[in-house]
Amino acid sequence: MEHSGKHFIAIIGGSVAGSEAAYMLAKKGFRVVVFDQKNLPYGKIEDGLPKWHVGLRNKEERLIDERLNHPNIRFVPGFRLGQDATLDELANQWGFSAVIIAIGAWLDRKLPLEGIEKFKNNGLIYQNDLLFWYNHHHEPNYKGPYYELKDGTCVIGGGLASIDVVKMIMIDLAQRALKKQKGIDIDIFTFEKKGIAQILEDNSTSLRELGVKGCSLFYRRNAEDMPLYPRKGDSPEDLPKAKQVTEKLLKNYQNKYLFQFEPRCIPKEFTEENGKLTGITFQHVQIENGQLTETDEHLHFDTEMLISSIGSLPEELPSIPYNGSYLSTYGEFGHRVKGFDNVFAIGNVVTGKGNIVDSKKHGREITSKIIDDHFADVTFEDPMEEKYFNYFRKVESETGDRLDDLISELESSEAHSDEEILFILKITQKLQEKVGFDGDYQKWVDDHRPVRLEEAQNLSSKK
Structure with a gap:
Protein backbone atom coordinates (compact mmCIF):
# COMPACT_ATOMS: atom_id res chain seq x y z
CA MET A 1 0.00 0.00 0.00
CA GLU A 2 1.18 3.54 -0.72
CA HIS A 3 1.94 5.50 2.43
CA SER A 4 0.21 8.86 2.86
CA GLY A 5 3.03 11.36 2.94
CA LYS A 6 5.22 8.91 4.84
CA HIS A 7 3.77 9.92 8.22
CA PHE A 8 4.57 7.60 11.15
CA ILE A 9 2.18 7.42 14.13
CA ALA A 10 2.90 5.82 17.52
CA ILE A 11 0.06 4.21 19.47
CA ILE A 12 0.60 3.12 23.08
CA GLY A 13 -1.78 0.25 23.84
CA GLY A 14 -3.09 -2.26 21.33
CA SER A 15 -6.46 -3.38 22.68
CA VAL A 16 -9.90 -2.24 21.48
CA ALA A 17 -9.25 1.50 21.17
CA GLY A 18 -5.59 1.20 20.18
CA SER A 19 -6.14 -1.43 17.51
CA GLU A 20 -9.11 0.47 16.06
CA ALA A 21 -7.05 3.66 15.85
CA ALA A 22 -4.13 1.81 14.27
CA TYR A 23 -6.36 0.15 11.70
CA MET A 24 -8.14 3.36 10.73
CA LEU A 25 -4.82 5.14 10.23
CA ALA A 26 -3.29 2.21 8.37
CA LYS A 27 -6.24 2.09 5.97
CA LYS A 28 -5.63 5.78 5.25
CA GLY A 29 -2.08 4.91 4.27
CA PHE A 30 -0.27 6.07 7.42
CA ARG A 31 2.48 3.97 8.95
CA VAL A 32 1.75 2.99 12.54
CA VAL A 33 3.77 1.51 15.39
CA VAL A 34 1.67 -0.07 18.15
CA PHE A 35 3.48 -0.41 21.48
CA ASP A 36 1.98 -2.70 24.11
CA GLN A 37 3.35 -3.45 27.58
CA LYS A 38 2.37 -7.12 27.37
CA ASN A 39 3.20 -9.84 24.89
CA LEU A 40 -0.40 -9.85 23.69
CA PRO A 41 -2.37 -6.69 22.86
CA TYR A 42 -5.76 -7.81 24.14
CA GLY A 43 -5.92 -5.90 27.42
CA LYS A 44 -9.01 -6.57 29.52
CA ILE A 45 -10.44 -8.90 26.91
CA GLU A 46 -7.74 -11.35 27.98
CA ASP A 47 -7.27 -10.41 31.62
CA GLY A 48 -10.54 -8.84 32.75
CA LEU A 49 -13.27 -10.71 30.89
CA PRO A 50 -14.07 -13.88 32.91
CA LYS A 51 -12.84 -16.98 31.12
CA TRP A 52 -16.29 -18.44 30.56
CA HIS A 53 -16.89 -15.73 27.89
CA VAL A 54 -15.09 -17.96 25.39
CA GLY A 55 -17.00 -16.98 22.27
CA LEU A 56 -16.92 -13.24 22.92
CA ARG A 57 -13.24 -13.32 23.92
CA ASN A 58 -12.23 -15.24 20.80
CA LYS A 59 -14.28 -13.00 18.51
CA GLU A 60 -12.85 -9.78 19.98
CA GLU A 61 -9.27 -11.06 19.93
CA ARG A 62 -9.61 -12.19 16.32
CA LEU A 63 -10.85 -8.71 15.45
CA ILE A 64 -7.82 -7.13 17.12
CA ASP A 65 -5.55 -9.57 15.26
CA GLU A 66 -7.16 -8.68 11.94
CA ARG A 67 -6.53 -5.01 12.61
CA LEU A 68 -2.97 -5.23 13.86
CA ASN A 69 -1.87 -7.69 11.18
CA HIS A 70 -2.08 -4.89 8.59
CA PRO A 71 1.03 -4.28 6.42
CA ASN A 72 1.17 -0.63 7.53
CA ILE A 73 1.25 -1.57 11.23
CA ARG A 74 4.38 -2.53 13.18
CA PHE A 75 3.74 -4.22 16.55
CA VAL A 76 6.18 -3.81 19.47
CA PRO A 77 5.28 -6.07 22.45
CA GLY A 78 6.78 -5.87 25.93
CA PHE A 79 7.20 -2.09 25.77
CA ARG A 80 7.15 -0.12 29.03
CA LEU A 81 6.61 3.60 28.74
CA GLY A 82 9.07 5.37 31.01
CA GLN A 83 11.54 2.47 30.84
CA ASP A 84 12.04 1.72 27.15
CA ALA A 85 11.25 5.30 26.16
CA THR A 86 9.59 8.38 27.62
CA LEU A 87 6.61 10.15 26.14
CA ASP A 88 8.87 13.09 25.28
CA GLU A 89 11.23 10.80 23.38
CA LEU A 90 8.39 9.32 21.34
CA ALA A 91 6.78 12.68 20.63
CA ASN A 92 9.78 14.93 20.15
CA GLN A 93 12.94 12.88 19.57
CA TRP A 94 12.05 9.71 17.68
CA GLY A 95 10.25 11.59 14.94
CA PHE A 96 6.66 10.36 15.20
CA SER A 97 4.16 12.78 13.69
CA ALA A 98 1.74 11.97 16.50
CA VAL A 99 1.51 9.76 19.59
CA ILE A 100 -1.83 8.28 20.65
CA ILE A 101 -2.21 6.99 24.22
CA ALA A 102 -4.72 4.14 24.56
CA ILE A 103 -3.52 2.33 27.67
CA GLY A 104 -6.89 1.94 29.40
CA ALA A 105 -7.66 1.92 33.12
CA TRP A 106 -6.08 -0.93 35.09
CA LEU A 107 -5.53 0.49 38.57
CA ASP A 108 -8.20 -0.50 41.06
CA ARG A 109 -9.87 2.40 42.79
CA SER A 309 -15.19 -4.03 42.84
CA ILE A 310 -15.77 -0.28 42.75
CA GLY A 311 -14.05 0.65 39.49
CA SER A 312 -10.65 1.34 37.98
CA LEU A 313 -8.38 4.28 37.22
CA PRO A 314 -5.64 4.75 34.62
CA GLU A 315 -2.29 3.47 35.82
CA GLU A 316 0.06 6.38 36.45
CA LEU A 317 3.01 5.77 34.14
CA PRO A 318 6.26 7.77 34.16
CA SER A 319 6.47 10.75 31.80
CA ILE A 320 2.70 11.05 31.28
CA PRO A 321 1.05 14.17 32.80
CA TYR A 322 -1.89 13.54 35.14
CA ASN A 323 -4.54 15.70 36.73
CA GLY A 324 -5.27 13.86 39.94
CA SER A 325 -6.08 10.28 38.97
CA TYR A 326 -6.76 10.98 35.32
CA LEU A 327 -4.72 11.89 32.27
CA SER A 328 -4.28 15.65 31.94
CA THR A 329 -5.83 16.72 28.64
CA TYR A 330 -7.03 19.88 26.93
CA GLY A 331 -8.84 21.01 23.80
CA GLU A 332 -12.47 21.15 22.75
CA PHE A 333 -13.03 17.44 23.26
CA GLY A 334 -10.38 16.94 25.93
CA HIS A 335 -8.22 14.58 23.92
CA ARG A 336 -4.87 16.38 23.59
CA VAL A 337 -2.35 15.62 26.31
CA LYS A 338 -1.11 18.68 28.17
CA GLY A 339 2.45 19.70 27.44
CA PHE A 340 2.40 18.32 23.90
CA ASP A 341 1.02 19.47 20.57
CA ASN A 342 1.17 16.03 18.96
CA VAL A 343 0.08 13.66 21.75
CA PHE A 344 -3.54 12.50 21.94
CA ALA A 345 -5.52 10.23 24.27
CA ILE A 346 -8.40 7.88 23.49
CA GLY A 347 -10.46 5.31 25.37
CA ASN A 348 -10.54 4.65 29.11
CA VAL A 349 -7.30 6.49 29.82
CA VAL A 350 -9.34 9.69 29.36
CA THR A 351 -12.59 8.75 31.09
CA GLY A 352 -11.09 6.49 33.74
CA LYS A 353 -13.86 3.98 33.11
CA GLY A 354 -11.93 0.79 33.64
CA ASN A 355 -14.85 -1.52 34.23
CA ILE A 356 -16.25 -2.91 31.02
CA VAL A 357 -19.45 -0.90 31.21
CA ASP A 358 -21.09 1.92 29.29
CA SER A 359 -19.22 5.15 29.99
CA LYS A 360 -19.75 8.73 28.94
CA LYS A 361 -18.31 9.07 25.46
CA HIS A 362 -17.24 12.21 23.65
CA GLY A 363 -18.33 11.27 20.15
CA ARG A 364 -21.14 9.73 18.20
CA GLU A 365 -23.03 6.66 19.39
CA ILE A 366 -22.23 3.27 17.93
CA THR A 367 -23.35 3.08 14.30
CA SER A 368 -25.37 0.31 12.76
CA LYS A 369 -22.74 0.06 10.04
CA ILE A 370 -20.17 -1.32 12.49
CA ILE A 371 -22.62 -4.00 13.56
CA ASP A 372 -23.67 -4.80 9.99
CA ASP A 373 -20.13 -4.99 8.65
CA HIS A 374 -18.52 -7.08 11.37
CA PHE A 375 -21.07 -8.65 13.68
CA ALA A 376 -24.23 -9.48 11.73
CA ASP A 377 -24.29 -13.01 13.15
CA VAL A 378 -23.93 -12.06 16.82
CA THR A 379 -26.78 -12.98 19.16
CA PHE A 380 -26.87 -12.86 22.95
CA GLU A 381 -28.47 -15.16 25.48
CA ASP A 382 -26.99 -13.14 28.34
CA PRO A 383 -27.65 -9.36 28.59
CA MET A 384 -24.37 -8.99 30.48
CA GLU A 385 -22.45 -10.31 27.50
CA GLU A 386 -24.35 -7.88 25.30
CA LYS A 387 -23.20 -5.07 27.59
CA TYR A 388 -19.59 -6.09 27.12
CA PHE A 389 -20.09 -6.29 23.36
CA ASN A 390 -21.75 -2.85 23.20
CA TYR A 391 -18.92 -1.37 25.24
CA PHE A 392 -16.31 -2.58 22.75
CA ARG A 393 -18.31 -1.10 19.86
CA LYS A 394 -18.68 2.24 21.65
CA VAL A 395 -14.94 2.43 22.21
CA GLU A 396 -14.43 1.87 18.49
CA SER A 397 -16.97 4.56 17.65
CA GLU A 398 -15.36 7.06 20.01
CA THR A 399 -11.96 6.26 18.57
CA GLY A 400 -13.20 7.15 15.10
CA ASP A 401 -14.47 10.51 16.36
CA ARG A 402 -11.18 11.38 17.97
CA LEU A 403 -9.13 10.44 14.93
CA ASP A 404 -11.06 12.57 12.43
CA ASP A 405 -9.36 15.83 13.41
CA LEU A 406 -5.96 14.17 13.79
CA ILE A 407 -6.09 12.67 10.30
CA SER A 408 -7.01 16.06 8.83
CA GLU A 409 -4.04 17.68 10.57
CA LEU A 410 -1.61 15.00 9.45
CA GLU A 411 -2.72 15.06 5.84
CA SER A 412 -1.97 18.77 5.67
CA SER A 413 1.31 18.69 7.64
CA GLU A 414 4.89 18.12 6.57
CA ALA A 415 5.80 14.46 6.11
CA HIS A 416 8.79 12.54 7.45
CA SER A 417 12.09 12.52 5.66
CA ASP A 418 13.60 9.20 4.59
CA GLU A 419 16.16 9.57 7.38
CA GLU A 420 13.46 9.99 10.03
CA ILE A 421 11.59 6.96 8.76
CA LEU A 422 14.76 4.87 8.77
CA PHE A 423 15.48 5.92 12.37
CA ILE A 424 11.99 4.85 13.52
CA LEU A 425 12.30 1.54 11.70
CA LYS A 426 15.68 0.81 13.27
CA ILE A 427 14.84 1.78 16.84
CA THR A 428 11.53 -0.11 16.85
CA GLN A 429 13.22 -3.15 15.35
CA LYS A 430 15.69 -3.12 18.24
CA LEU A 431 12.77 -3.09 20.68
CA GLN A 432 11.20 -6.02 18.84
CA GLU A 433 14.45 -7.98 18.90
CA LYS A 434 14.81 -7.26 22.63
CA VAL A 435 11.76 -9.45 23.33
CA GLY A 436 12.43 -11.96 20.55
CA PHE A 437 9.79 -10.71 18.11
CA ASP A 438 10.74 -11.25 14.46
CA GLY A 439 7.97 -9.15 12.96
CA ASP A 440 5.52 -11.96 12.18
CA TYR A 441 2.50 -10.74 14.13
CA GLN A 442 0.22 -13.74 13.71
CA LYS A 443 2.95 -16.23 14.59
CA TRP A 444 3.83 -14.18 17.67
CA VAL A 445 0.30 -14.07 19.08
CA ASP A 446 -0.26 -17.74 18.28
CA ASP A 447 2.96 -18.68 20.10
CA HIS A 448 2.20 -16.50 23.14
CA ARG A 449 -1.52 -17.10 23.53
CA PRO A 450 -1.97 -18.75 26.94
CA VAL A 451 -3.36 -22.22 27.53
CA ARG A 452 -7.13 -21.95 27.64
CA LEU A 453 -8.94 -23.73 30.45
CA GLU A 454 -11.47 -25.20 28.03
CA GLU A 455 -8.58 -26.66 26.02
CA ALA A 456 -6.77 -27.97 29.09
CA GLN A 457 -9.96 -29.73 30.17
CA ASN A 458 -10.76 -30.93 26.62
CA LEU A 459 -13.97 -28.93 26.61
CA SER A 460 -13.42 -26.91 23.44
CA SER A 461 -16.21 -28.69 21.60
CA LYS A 462 -18.69 -27.54 24.25
CA LYS A 463 -17.91 -23.88 23.85
Missing part, protein backbone atom coordinates in the same frame (compact mmCIF):
# COMPACT_ATOMS: atom_id res chain seq x y z
CA LYS A 110 -8.93 2.25 46.47
CA LEU A 111 -11.70 1.18 48.80
CA PRO A 112 -12.55 4.26 50.92
CA LEU A 113 -12.29 2.52 54.26
CA GLU A 114 -9.54 3.78 56.52
CA GLY A 115 -6.93 1.16 57.43
CA ILE A 116 -8.31 -1.58 55.19
CA GLU A 117 -5.24 -1.66 52.92
CA LYS A 118 -3.27 -3.58 55.54
CA PHE A 119 -5.32 -6.64 54.59
CA LYS A 120 -4.53 -6.41 50.87
CA ASN A 121 -4.10 -9.91 49.42
CA ASN A 122 -4.68 -11.29 52.91
CA GLY A 123 -8.36 -10.65 53.43
CA LEU A 124 -8.84 -7.83 50.92
CA ILE A 125 -8.67 -8.56 47.19
CA TYR A 126 -9.17 -6.03 44.45
CA GLN A 127 -11.20 -6.87 41.37
CA ASN A 128 -8.47 -6.58 38.71
CA ASP A 129 -6.10 -8.78 40.71
CA LEU A 130 -8.85 -11.34 41.27
CA LEU A 131 -9.86 -11.48 37.60
CA PHE A 132 -6.27 -11.86 36.43
CA TRP A 133 -5.77 -14.77 38.83
CA TYR A 134 -9.09 -16.33 37.90
CA ASN A 135 -8.34 -16.24 34.17
CA HIS A 136 -4.75 -17.45 34.34
CA HIS A 137 -4.00 -19.52 37.45
CA HIS A 138 -4.63 -22.79 35.59
CA GLU A 139 -1.74 -22.05 33.21
CA PRO A 140 1.41 -24.18 33.76
CA ASN A 141 3.69 -21.11 33.83
CA TYR A 142 1.45 -18.89 35.96
CA LYS A 143 3.57 -16.86 38.41
CA GLY A 144 1.08 -14.42 39.88
CA PRO A 145 -0.60 -14.41 43.31
CA TYR A 146 -2.85 -17.28 44.35
CA TYR A 147 -6.19 -16.80 46.05
CA GLU A 148 -8.49 -19.27 47.79
CA LEU A 149 -12.03 -17.95 47.63
CA LYS A 150 -13.78 -18.25 50.98
CA ASP A 151 -17.35 -18.98 51.93
CA GLY A 152 -19.15 -15.92 53.26
CA THR A 153 -17.17 -13.50 51.09
CA CYS A 154 -18.26 -9.86 51.06
CA VAL A 155 -18.21 -8.08 47.68
CA ILE A 156 -18.53 -4.30 47.52
CA GLY A 157 -19.51 -2.95 44.13
CA GLY A 158 -22.48 -2.60 41.87
CA GLY A 159 -21.17 -2.38 38.33
CA LEU A 160 -21.18 -5.01 35.64
CA ALA A 161 -17.88 -6.50 36.78
CA SER A 162 -19.16 -7.00 40.33
CA ILE A 163 -21.81 -9.40 39.00
CA ASP A 164 -19.05 -11.40 37.35
CA VAL A 165 -17.15 -11.37 40.65
CA VAL A 166 -20.04 -12.84 42.65
CA LYS A 167 -20.65 -15.41 39.90
CA MET A 168 -16.98 -16.43 40.07
CA ILE A 169 -17.14 -16.86 43.83
CA MET A 170 -20.41 -18.77 43.88
CA ILE A 171 -19.39 -21.08 41.04
CA ASP A 172 -16.07 -21.80 42.75
CA LEU A 173 -17.70 -22.52 46.12
CA ALA A 174 -20.42 -24.72 44.64
CA GLN A 175 -18.03 -26.58 42.35
CA ARG A 176 -15.62 -27.43 45.16
CA ALA A 177 -18.36 -28.40 47.61
CA LEU A 178 -20.17 -30.59 45.09
CA LYS A 179 -16.97 -32.44 44.30
CA LYS A 180 -15.94 -32.82 47.95
CA GLN A 181 -19.33 -33.73 49.41
CA LYS A 182 -20.85 -35.71 46.52
CA GLY A 183 -17.89 -36.72 44.36
CA ILE A 184 -19.48 -34.89 41.40
CA ASP A 185 -17.05 -32.90 39.25
CA ILE A 186 -18.65 -30.33 36.92
CA ASP A 187 -16.66 -27.76 34.93
CA ILE A 188 -17.13 -24.01 35.43
CA PHE A 189 -18.46 -23.51 31.90
CA THR A 190 -21.41 -25.80 32.60
CA PHE A 191 -21.94 -24.11 35.97
CA GLU A 192 -21.99 -20.67 34.34
CA LYS A 193 -24.29 -21.66 31.49
CA LYS A 194 -26.83 -23.75 33.39
CA GLY A 195 -26.60 -21.89 36.67
CA ILE A 196 -25.82 -23.15 40.16
CA ALA A 197 -29.45 -23.60 41.15
CA GLN A 198 -30.18 -25.87 38.20
CA ILE A 199 -27.07 -27.99 38.68
CA LEU A 200 -27.79 -28.48 42.37
CA GLU A 201 -31.38 -29.42 41.56
CA ASP A 202 -30.19 -31.87 38.88
CA ASN A 203 -28.03 -33.54 41.52
CA SER A 204 -30.69 -33.52 44.25
CA THR A 205 -28.79 -31.28 46.63
CA SER A 206 -28.63 -27.68 47.85
CA LEU A 207 -26.16 -25.13 49.17
CA ARG A 208 -27.46 -25.83 52.67
CA GLU A 209 -26.80 -29.57 52.33
CA LEU A 210 -23.35 -28.85 50.90
CA GLY A 211 -22.59 -26.51 53.81
CA VAL A 212 -22.15 -23.41 51.63
CA LYS A 213 -23.32 -20.00 52.87
CA GLY A 214 -22.41 -18.18 49.68
CA CYS A 215 -21.33 -14.60 49.13
CA SER A 216 -23.11 -11.25 49.41
CA LEU A 217 -22.95 -8.19 47.16
CA PHE A 218 -23.26 -4.80 48.87
CA TYR A 219 -24.24 -1.80 46.74
CA ARG A 220 -24.65 1.84 47.75
CA ARG A 221 -27.79 2.32 45.65
CA ASN A 222 -30.86 0.28 44.74
CA ALA A 223 -30.92 -2.74 42.46
CA GLU A 224 -32.65 -0.74 39.72
CA ASP A 225 -29.67 1.66 39.59
CA MET A 226 -27.14 -1.01 38.58
CA PRO A 227 -25.85 -0.75 34.98
CA LEU A 228 -26.99 -4.19 33.86
CA TYR A 229 -29.45 -3.47 31.06
CA PRO A 230 -28.12 -2.37 27.65
CA ARG A 231 -30.25 0.71 27.08
CA LYS A 232 -31.29 1.20 23.46
CA GLY A 233 -31.54 4.99 23.66
CA ASP A 234 -31.43 8.08 25.87
CA SER A 235 -35.05 9.21 25.71
CA PRO A 236 -36.99 9.86 28.96
CA GLU A 237 -39.00 6.71 28.30
CA ASP A 238 -35.87 4.55 28.25
CA LEU A 239 -34.81 5.17 31.86
CA PRO A 240 -37.85 3.70 33.67
CA LYS A 241 -37.74 0.66 31.42
CA ALA A 242 -34.02 0.22 32.02
CA LYS A 243 -34.52 0.41 35.78
CA GLN A 244 -37.35 -2.11 35.69
CA VAL A 245 -35.45 -4.56 33.52
CA THR A 246 -32.27 -4.11 35.57
CA GLU A 247 -34.05 -5.01 38.79
CA LYS A 248 -35.53 -8.09 37.13
CA LEU A 249 -32.16 -9.11 35.70
CA LEU A 250 -30.49 -8.88 39.09
CA LYS A 251 -33.19 -11.05 40.63
CA ASN A 252 -32.74 -13.58 37.82
CA TYR A 253 -28.98 -13.67 38.44
CA GLN A 254 -29.60 -14.16 42.16
CA ASN A 255 -31.97 -17.04 41.49
CA LYS A 256 -29.54 -18.62 39.04
CA TYR A 257 -26.27 -18.18 40.96
CA LEU A 258 -27.65 -17.98 44.53
CA PHE A 259 -25.76 -14.94 45.86
CA GLN A 260 -27.25 -12.42 48.28
CA PHE A 261 -27.74 -8.71 47.57
CA GLU A 262 -27.77 -5.84 50.06
CA PRO A 263 -28.73 -2.41 48.66
CA ARG A 264 -28.12 1.08 50.06
CA CYS A 265 -25.04 0.11 52.08
CA ILE A 266 -21.80 2.04 52.51
CA PRO A 267 -18.79 0.47 54.30
CA LYS A 268 -17.85 2.43 57.41
CA GLU A 269 -15.45 0.28 59.43
CA PHE A 270 -13.98 -3.20 59.79
CA THR A 271 -13.33 -5.60 62.63
CA GLU A 272 -10.26 -7.76 63.11
CA GLU A 273 -8.86 -10.35 65.45
CA ASN A 274 -5.19 -11.29 65.76
CA GLY A 275 -4.41 -9.32 62.62
CA LYS A 276 -7.08 -11.09 60.55
CA LEU A 277 -10.12 -9.46 58.98
CA THR A 278 -13.31 -10.65 60.68
CA GLY A 279 -16.07 -8.37 59.43
CA ILE A 280 -17.33 -5.18 57.80
CA THR A 281 -19.82 -2.72 59.28
CA PHE A 282 -22.05 -0.93 56.78
CA GLN A 283 -24.17 2.17 57.17
CA HIS A 284 -27.56 2.22 55.46
CA VAL A 285 -28.39 5.22 53.28
CA GLN A 286 -31.52 6.80 51.87
CA ILE A 287 -31.75 8.02 48.28
CA GLU A 288 -33.57 11.27 47.58
CA ASN A 289 -33.44 12.87 44.14
CA GLY A 290 -30.43 10.72 43.34
CA GLN A 291 -28.50 11.89 46.42
CA LEU A 292 -27.33 9.55 49.19
CA THR A 293 -28.15 10.46 52.78
CA GLU A 294 -26.75 8.47 55.69
CA THR A 295 -29.16 7.01 58.23
CA ASP A 296 -28.64 5.81 61.80
CA GLU A 297 -29.04 2.17 60.76
CA HIS A 298 -26.01 -0.11 60.59
CA LEU A 299 -25.43 -3.66 59.41
CA HIS A 300 -22.48 -5.83 60.42
CA PHE A 301 -21.38 -8.63 58.12
CA ASP A 302 -18.99 -11.27 59.44
CA THR A 303 -16.44 -12.19 56.79
CA GLU A 304 -12.83 -13.24 56.35
CA MET A 305 -12.64 -12.09 52.72
CA LEU A 306 -13.54 -8.73 51.23
CA ILE A 307 -13.48 -8.09 47.48
CA SER A 308 -13.56 -4.52 46.24
